[in-house]
Amino acid sequence: MTEPAPSSPPAAPRNPFLPRLRRLGAARNLRLASGLVMTLFVATHLLNHALGLISLETLEAGRVVFLGFWRGTPAGPIFLASVLVHVALAFHAIYRRRGWRMPPAEAAQLLLGIAIPPLLVIHILGTAVSARVHGTDDTYAYVLLALWTYDPMVTLRQAAATLVVWGHACIGMHYWLRLKSWYGRARPGLYAGALLLPVFSLLGFVTAGREVAALNEAPGWREDLLAAVNAPAREDLEFFLAVEQWTLAGLGAVLAAVLVARAIRLGAARRRNRVSVRYPGGREVRIAPGTSILEASRANGIPHASVCGGRNRCSTCRVRINEGREALPPPSPEERRVLDRIGVPPDVRLACQLRPGSAVSVTPLLPPNVGPSDGLREAKTMQGEERTIAVLFADIRGFTGLAETKLPYDVVFVLNRYFRSMGEAIEAAGGRVDKFIGDGIMALFGIDTPPATGAAQALAAAKGMAEALRDLNELLESDLPQPLRIGIGIHMGPAIVGEMGYAEAVSVTAVGDTVNTASRLESMSKEFAAQLVVSSDVAAEAGADLSAWRSEAVRVRGRREPLALFIVDDAGDLPPPTARPRPAAAGAGGRESSRRRHSWR
Numbered sequence: 001m002t003e004p005a006p007s008s009p010p011a012a013p014r015n016p017f018l019p020r021l022r023r024l025g026a027a028r029n030l031r032l033a034s035g036l037v038m039t040l041f042v043a044t045h046l047l048n049h050a051l052g053l054i055s056l057e058t059l060e061a062g063r064v065v066f067l068g069f070w071r072g073t074p075a076g077p078i079f080l081a082s083v084l085v086h087v088a089l090a091f092h093a094i095y096r097r098r099g100w101r102m103p104p105a106e107a108a109q110l111l112l113g114i115a116i117p118p119l120l121v122i123h124i125l126g127t128a129v130s131a132r133v134h135g136t137d138d139t140y141a142y143v144l145l146a147l148w149t150y151d152p153m154v155t156l157r158q159a160a161a162t163l164v165v166w167g168h169a170c171i172g173m174h175y176w177l178r179l180k181s182w183y184g185r186a187r188p189g190l191y192a193g194a195l196l197l198p199v200f201s202l203l204g205f206v207t208a209g210r211e212v213a214a215l216n217e218a219p220g221w222r223e224d225l226l227a228a229v230n231a232p233a234r235e236d237l238e239f240f241l242a243v244e245q246w247t248l249a250g251l252g253a254v255l256a257a258v259l260v261a262r263a264i265r266l267g268a269a270r271r272r273n274r275v276s277v278r279y280p281g282g283r284e285v286r287i288a289p290g291t292s293i294l295e296a297s298r299a300n301g302i303p304h305a306s307v308c309g310g311r312n313r314c315s316t317c318r319v320r321i322n323e324g325r326e327a328l329p330p331p332s333p334e335e336r337r338v339l340d341r342i343g344v345p346p347d348v349r350l351a352c353q354l355r356p357g358s359a360v361s362v363t364p365l366l367p368p369n370v371g372p373s374d375g376l377r378e379a380k381t382m383q384g385e386e387r388t389i390a391v392l393f394a395d396i397r398g399f400t401g402l403a404e405t406k407l408p409y410d411v412v413f414v415l416n417r418y419f420r421s422m423g424e425a426i427e428a429a430g431g432r433v434d435k436f437i438g439d440g441i442m443a444l445f446g447i448d449t450p451p452a453t454g455a456a457q458a459l460a461a462a463k464g465m466a467e468a469l470r471d472l473n474e475l476l477e478s479d480l481p482q483p484l485r486i487g488i489g490i491h492m493g494p495a496i497v498g499e500m501g502y503a504e505a506v507s508v509t510a511v512g513d514t515v516n517t518a519s520r521l522e523s524m525s526k527e528f529a530a531q532l533v534v535s536s537d538v539a540a541e542a543g544a545d546l547s548a549w550r551s552e553a554v555r556v557r558g559r560r561e562p563l564a565l566f567i568v569d570d571a572g573d574l575p576p577p578t579a580r581p582r583p584a585a586a587g588a589g590g591r592e593s594s595r596r597r598h599s600w601r
C-alpha cells in the first residue's frame with residue numbers, strides 16, 4: 001500500500017497586483033538608470049560650456065572630447081536609448097497617477113520635465129541631427145553664431161533650457177540620494193556644485209558668445225565659418241523648424257492620449273466595487289481596487305509620510321493593519337525586502353505598495369513630517385523596545401519670575417533662543433531632543449548607539465549646554481534682568497523606547513523608571529544649588545572620572561539601593577570628551593548612528 005502523498009501547505013492568498021508591482025519595480029530601476037545617464041550627459045555638457053570662460057578655443061577643444069565620448073560607441077546608443085526610455089516611462093507614470101496631489105518638489109520635477117521638449121527639440125535638430133543628416137560640424141562657433149546673431153529670443157530659450165533640464169535632473173538626483181546615509185554630510189557640497197555648475201555654464205556661454213559676436217564683425221568671417229562647418233541651407237533650416245512643430249505636436253498628442261486613457265481607466269475603476277479604508281479617528285475613505293493606501297491618503301488629504309514619494313525605498317509610509325489583514329494580498333518580493341530590512345512584525349505593511357482588494361483598517365506608524373533618516377531605521381524602536389539609554393532633563397531656574405516681568409512677546413523670544421541653543425548643543429553631542437515641556441527639555445542619548453556612547457554623549461551635551469548658556473546670556477544681556485540659570489539631571493538605565501502619541505503628535509520617546517529618575521535628579525540640582533546632578537551610572541558607563549566633584553548617595557523612589565550621584569556646580573567645567581573612531585557595528589542600537597561619538601576613556 002502506498003502512503004498518501006503529504007498534503008501541500010495551504011496556498012497564500014494570491015496577490016493579483018504582483019506582476020504589476022514587479023513591472024513597476026523594473027520601471028523604477030529603468031527610470032533611475034536612464035535618468036543617471038542623462039544627468040551625466042547634461043553635467044558634462046554644462047562643464048563643456050563653462051570652458052567658454054577661458055576662451056572659444058578651449059571651449060571647442062572640450063567639445064571634441066565631449067562629442068568623442070557621447071557620439072561614440074557605446075555612449076551614443078546608450079544615451080539615445082535612455083532618452084527614449086525616460087520619455088516613455090514619464091508617459092507611463094502620468095498614466096498610472098491616480099491624483100495630482102503631490103509634494104511641491106515632485107510637482108516641480110513634473111512641470112520642468114514637461115517644459116523640456118519645447119525648449120530643447122530645435123537645439124537637438126540643429127546640432128546632433130544636422131550633424132548626422134547634413135554632415136554639419138556643429139562647432140560652438142557655429143552654434144553661438146546662430147544663437148547670438150539670428151534671434152536673441154533663441155538665446156534666452158537656450159539659457160532657460162539649461163536651467164530647466166538641470167533643475168529637473170537635480171530634483172531626480174535628490175529624490176534618489178536623500179535615502180543614502182552619506183547624503184546629509186555630502187549635501188552642502190553637492191548643493192554648491194549643483195548651483196555653481198549652471199552658473200559657470202551660462203557665464204561660459206555668454207563669454208564665448210561675445211567672442212563669436214566680435215569675430216563676426218570681421219568681413220567674410222561668417223561666410224568662411226558657414227562654409228567650413230557645412231552649415232545647412234535655408235530650406236534645411238525651415239525643414240528643421242517644421243520637424244520641431246511636428247515633434248512637439250506629436251508629443252502633445254501622446255500626452256493628451258495618455259491623459260484621456262488615464263481618465264477612462266480611473267472612471268472605470270470608480271464604477272467598480274469600492275474598497276473601504278479606515279484610518280485612526282474613525283475617518284473612512286472609499287477607493288477603487290488597485291489603489292494603494294498611500295494614494296488613498298493623498299487623494300483624500302490625509303497627511304501620510306512618504307519620504308521617497310511612494311518608490312518602495314524609504315519605508316516611512318508603513319502602516320499597521322488593524323483589521324482585514326487576512327484578505328490582503330501578501331507583500332511583493334520588493335516590499336518584502338524593505339519590510340525585512342526594517343524588521344517589522346507581520347501586521348505592518350508599506351502603504352505605497354499595499355493595494356487592498358477588501359475593507360481594511362490601518363494606522364500610519366510614522367508622523368507625516370519624518371525625514372529620510374527615520375525611514376530605514378530599525379522598526380523595533382518604533383514598535384517599543386527596552387533599551388539602555390541616557391536621559392537628560394534640563395529646566396530654567398526661576399523662569400516663572402522672568403515670565404511675570406516680561407511681555408509675552410519677549411518671553412517667547414527668550415524661550416525660543418534658549419531652546420535653539422540647548423537643542424543645538426544636544427544634537428551636536430549626538431543626542432535627540434525628545435520634547436520641550438514648558439521651559440524644560442528632555443533629551444535622549446544612546447537610542448541608536450551602545451550605552452557607553454549614549455552616556456558619553458549625555459555628558460558632552462551637558463557641557464555643551466552650559467557653554468551655550470554662557471554665550472546666550474552674553475547675547476541677551478540687555479534683555480534679561482539677570483542671567484538665565486539652568487539645572488540639569490542625567491541618569492541612565494533601561495527604558496521602553498518606542499513611538500508614542502496620537503495622530504500627528506506621534507514621536508519616538510522613552511518611558512520608565514530611568515526617565516523618572518533623571519527628572520528627579522534635575523529637581524535635585526536645585527536642592528544642591530548646582531547646575532548638574534548626574535548619576536554615577538552615567539559616569540561609569542561613559543568612563544568619566546568625576547571624582548573631583550562632590551558626591552552623594554540619595555534614596556530614589558523605586559530603587560532599593562541608594563543612588564550615587566555627582567554634583568557638578570558648572571557643567572561647563574566637565575573635561576572635554578575625546579572623539580573616538582566609530583566601531584564597525586553598533587551594539588544595542590542595531591543600526592549605527594551617523595552622529596558624533598564621544599568618550600572619556
Ligand code: FES
Pocket residue numbers: 294305306307308309310311312313314315316317318350351352353
Ligand atoms: S513611500 Fe517610501 S517606501 Fe513607501
